[in-house]
Amino acid sequence: MSHEKIATLFDDWAHKGRGERMQVGHGDVVEQVIDDITVKPGQQVLDLGCGVGWATRMLAQKAPGAQAIGVDVAPAMIAKAEELSSLTIRARYEVGTFEQLDFPDEKFDHVFSMEAMYYSVDLPQALREVHRVMKTGGEANIVIDCYAERESTHGWGHTLGLDLHVLTEAEWKAAFEHAGFTNVELSRVKDRRGAGVEDDFQASEHFPSWEEHVAYHEAGSLRIRATKPF
């Protein structure tokens, strides 16, 4: 898998309006996780794989003077994020990759990411970079929808034509610990809106059947919370 391939796919999503639509799909889970993160005034937050930046803007508004920076490899996502941004919100967006973050060591108090880390081209390197740019005592909150225990997501890599990292919960924990994180806690976050009703269900490339959609909902998103130790 290459960054070019990922950028081509997600540029196409951005052109088709799928960047904004992800807010509808991911919004409730992200709201629950962001509500549970304590951002103090003036703190620095990084949003990895920010897409059109809606979560970046939520993070920037968590505390007075906080600043959030979104990074994404797809230029069209970043262009849309800039279009949707406002000068009254301290958020900005950069084109870049997880594997080579263009920030100094120990810049961020928090690193957040929704539905992006399993696309990493080089996952151990991406986690080393997350660790490097975080302050000691800082916290990472990485949320993913595609993981081994959620069987309904196993076909996503094939559907997207990408080689995704479909790890078990134990493998995610080990990968974070290997990168130097401690207090690695895993939990599931369920969308509070429920699975919906079968009559309204429309099959899609990600959810070919109602049963798979329900199983997906029941499993919940995987939240990985980890600290960079002092």
Ligand SMILES: C[S@@+](CC[C@H](N)C(=O)[O-])C[C@H]1O[C@@H](n2cnc3c(N)ncnc32)[C@H](O)[C@@H]1O
């Ligand atoms: C499924 S989208 C999620 C976007 C956003 N977090 C949201 O919930 O709306 C994943 C995003 O991660 C970005 N991405 C994937 N792999 C990346 C990498 N290795 N470096 C930087 N960005 C990456 C993609 O371009 C895409 O915009």
